[in-house]
Amino acid sequence: MAVKVVVLGAGGLVGARLCDRLAQLETLHVSPTETQPIGKIVLFDVREPSAVAEATRADARVHVVLGDLTDKAAMQKVLDPEDFSHVTAIHLAALLSGYAEENFDLGLKINLFGSINVMECVRELKDKLGKPQVYVYVSTDYVACFNEYNRTHPVTEESFRLSPVSYGVQKACVELLLCDYTRKGFIDGRVGRLSAVIGRPGWSNSISYPYTGIFTQTLEGKDYDVPLPMDVPYPCSSLNTDVLCLIDLAGKVDGEEMGHNRVVQLPAKSFTLQMIWDAAQEVAKEEGIAIGAIKQVQSDSGSTTVKEINVCPEVDCSKAASLGLPTDVDLKDIVRDYVHTYIKK
Amino acid sequence: MAVKVVVLGAGGLVGARLCDRLAQLETLHVSPTETQPIGKIVLFDVREPSAVAEATRADARVHVVLGDLTDKAAMQKVLDPEDFSHVTAIHLAALLSGYAEENFDLGLKINLFGSINVMECVRELKDKLGKPQVYVYVSTDYVACFNEYNRTHPVTEESFRLSPVSYGVQKACVELLLCDYTRKGFIDGRVGRLSAVIGRPGWSNSISYPYTGIFTQTLEGKDYDVPLPMDVPYPCSSLNTDVLCLIDLAGKVDGEEMGHNRVVQLPAKSFTLQMIWDAAQEVAKEEGIAIGAIKQVQSDSGSTTVKEINVCPEVDCSKAASLGLPTDVDLKDIVRDYVHTYIKK
Numbered sequence: 001m002a003v004k005v006v007v008l009g010a011g012g013l014v015g016a017r018l019c020d021r022l023a024q025l026e027t028l029h030v031s032p033t034e035t036q037p038i039g040k041i042v043l044f045d046v047r048e049p050s051a052v053a054e055a056t057r058a059d060a061r062v063h064v065v066l067g068d069l070t071d072k073a074a075m076q077k078v079l080d081p082e083d084f085s086h087v088t089a090i091h092l093a094a095l096l097s098g099y100a101e102e103n104f105d106l107g108l109k110i111n112l113f114g115s116i117n118v119m120e121c122v123r124e125l126k127d128k129l130g131k132p133q134v135y136v137y138v139s140t141d142y143v144a145c146f147n148e149y150n151r152t153h154p155v156t157e158e159s160f161r162l163s164p165v166s167y168g169v170q171k172a173c174v175e176l177l178l179c180d181y182t183r184k185g186f187i188d189g190r191v192g193r194l195s196a197v198i199g200r201p202g203w204s205n206s207i208s209y210p211y212t213g214i215f216t217q218t219l220e221g222k223d224y225d226v227p228l229p230m231d232v233p234y235p236c237s238s239l240n241t242d243v244l245c246l247i248d249l250a251g252k253v254d255g256e257e258m259g260h261n262r263v264v265q266l267p268a269k270s271f272t273l274q275m276i277w278d279a280a281q282e283v284a285k286e287e288g289i290a291i292g293a294i295k296q297v298q299s300d301s302g303s304t305t306v307k308e309i310n311v312c313p314e315v316d317c318s319k320a321a322s323l324g325l326p327t328d329v330d331l332k333d334i335v336r337d338y339v340h341t342y343i344k345k
Numbered sequence: 346m347a348v349k350v351v352v353l354g355a356g357g358l359v360g361a362r363l364c365d366r367l368a369q370l371e372t373l374h375v376s377p378t379e380t381q382p383i384g385k386i387v388l389f390d391v392r393e394p395s396a397v398a399e400a401t402r403a404d405a406r407v408h409v410v411l412g413d414l415t416d417k418a419a420m421q422k423v424l425d426p427e428d429f430s431h432v433t434a435i436h437l438a439a440l441l442s443g444y445a446e447e448n449f450d451l452g453l454k455i456n457l458f459g460s461i462n463v464m465e466c467v468r469e470l471k472d473k474l475g476k477p478q479v480y481v482y483v484s485t486d487y488v489a490c491f492n493e494y495n496r497t498h499p500v501t502e503e504s505f506r507l508s509p510v511s512y513g514v515q516k517a518c519v520e521l522l523l524c525d526y527t528r529k530g531f532i533d534g535r536v537g538r539l540s541a542v543i544g545r546p547g548w549s550n551s552i553s554y555p556y557t558g559i560f561t562q563t564l565e566g567k568d569y570d571v572p573l574p575m576d577v578p579y580p581c582s583s584l585n586t587d588v589l590c591l592i593d594l595a596g597k598v599d600g601e602e603m604g605h606n607r608v609v610q611l612p613a614k615s616f617t618l619q620m621i622w623d624a625a626q627e628v629a630k631e632e633g634i635a636i637g638a639i640k641q642v643q644s645d646s647g648s649t650t651v652k653e654i655n656v657c658p659e660v661d662c663s664k665a666a667s668l669g670l671p672t673d674v675d676l677k678d679i680v681r682d683y684v685h686t687y688i689k690k
Binding site: 104145147149158159160161162163164166173176177180184186261 | 503511
């Protein structure tokens with residue numbers, strides 16, 4: 001009796017941190033009351049997951065598999081139970097917001113059809129292992145629409161879902177289908193709906209990029225041109241808390257207790273660019289870093305595909321708390337984590 | 346300059362009535378301010394659309410095409426612009442609620458992948474005809490969840506969408522994708538979200554069947570066993586009004602005015618089985634029909650796959666009214682229509 005954990009999108013920002021955390025664990029919950037030894041950890045990605053720590057890769061349980069999420073045979077192979085009693089899949093792979101907006105067809109293929117492909121393969125495990133297996137899918141609060149109601153009410157798991165971007169629409173479809181696949185008893189699905197994970201190293205074509213660039217670039221000593229207003233609150237999450245929540249969602253949380261709606265809005269707090277800039281300056285002083293300068297510029301001078309911060313300003317994360325998930329989201333901790341991981345490593 | 350109208354699912358209850366109505370028209374709106382002669386009406390279905398009137402089939406503009414909605418080449422052919430300036434597609438084809446619940450995979454194939462296939466083919470028309478073509482998709486208020494909020498608030502186009510049945514989830518995904526395809530400028534999509542169309546002849550594996558059987562069976566002189574409580578309000582629509590609304594949605598309604606959310610909840614009123622039974626008895630008297638008796642039985646004695654009326658009790662149709670769509674939903678008219686169409690024809 002042991003569990004095989006498959007991380008899809010192991011090379012991404014959240015994926016790599018998750019893999020590092022999993023490698024530190026001996027056991028994983030396969031139900032609220034039962035844990036099993038982790039027998040194998042599969043790191044699946046389209047390219048070499050170089051962001052995963054050396055120590056993780058050196059773990060005898062860890063195996064890297066490269067392939068295409070939309071390829072059925074590849075997915076069946078990577079999810080094969082072999083001689084394990086449980087297979088737990090955690091799905092982080094996605095084409096992010098800006099890229100999915102630029103290349104609609106590729107976004108639809110990876111984010112919708114690819115995810116359905118994975119769900120179908122997890123569904124096949126039910127016959128092999130005798131019961132529905134856990135599938136944790138990572139979604140995003142982009143599924144919610146920036147309509148008048150959501151501007152003035154925090155987004156919840158029950159908020160209207162007509163995203164302003166294709167990425168969010170594709171994620172919303174998978175959320176709905178996952179709940180239905182679970183209701184039908186095919187899989188034991190859970191959705192971790194993330195708010196923006198700030199602190200991705202380098203540039204990315206994400207709507208949220210300025211909320212990252214304003215501290216990552218300046219703390220690396222560069223000046224940064226801010227293409228968005230300083231006072232727009234934007235829900236952000238903490239990488240470390242996200243990872244802890246996803247691991248708890250993968251078995252410690254009682255699926256029955258979640259009911260039909262398997263979506264959980266993971267802990268988030270709304271920060272403005274000003275708040276992030278203030279935190280960056282404080283951390284710079286504490287850590288003895290010479291911080292770069294910022295300059296306000298027009299939004300159309302930025303290089304991000306989506307120019308407008310049109311997500312909802314607040315997220316209600318009370319369901320996560322009620323399910324017993326960790327809830328810590330501290331801005332200075334987020335900034336310090338970047339400094340210690342990428343600058344002072 | 347003329348328009349080719351393609352009706353997908355022409356043989357169904359709504360499809361056949363729609364085809365009959367289209368054949369009575371010389372022209373169709375291709376925008377709020379422009380009409381074009383109807384040059385061709387394609388009746389597409391998986392089997393011979395025998396419910397379509399003889400007079401309609403005799404119309405020189407009418408062509409019946411049999412095929413599979415999920416077949417890309419078939420869809421490209423049926424939607425081919427030929428020498429027409431506009432192609433307007435009206436999509437009614439679906440695997441209904443009970444059947445989609447019994448055969449999940451077939452429901453997913455027809456209701457989700459089939460609809461995406463059609464949208465992709467309509468999208469290809471943009472290059473051929475120079476602008477996005479109209480695609481009217483028929484959805485259902487099953488997209489809304491029977492949660493506490495929706496039990497006490499009328500369902501709108503912005504209500505939370507986690508349907509209690511697979512059929513509704515599949516429809517919700519298409520609604521979201523259609524809005525996104527439209528936002529991207531690929532198609533000019535509009536969703537007509539129907540409430541139950543009562544009065545389908547014969548038995549059907551639909552959740553709503555008792556709301557039909559209680560008057561269709563008794564007015565045909567048979568006794569009817571009622572497997573649901575008599576006092577549960579259930580949103581119903583009028584076949585004739587639905588058809589008029591779909592035709593207006595197909596061009597007379599201004600897409601720009603609809604904005605990002607292209608869904609319209611078509612006119613519905615909530616009726617209980619008692620109200621329908623009362624109306625049936627009144628119409629029987631007026632029409633000189635000897636009506637059968639009803640008897641209350643347990644719900645599990647019924648033959649419908651879904652046993653519980655778990656849709657939302659009320660639907661808010663104010664958006665339809667604000668767009669200028671017809672709003673008439675009269676219960677006795679609905680019953681009379683059945684009598685004149687199927688009993689006294």
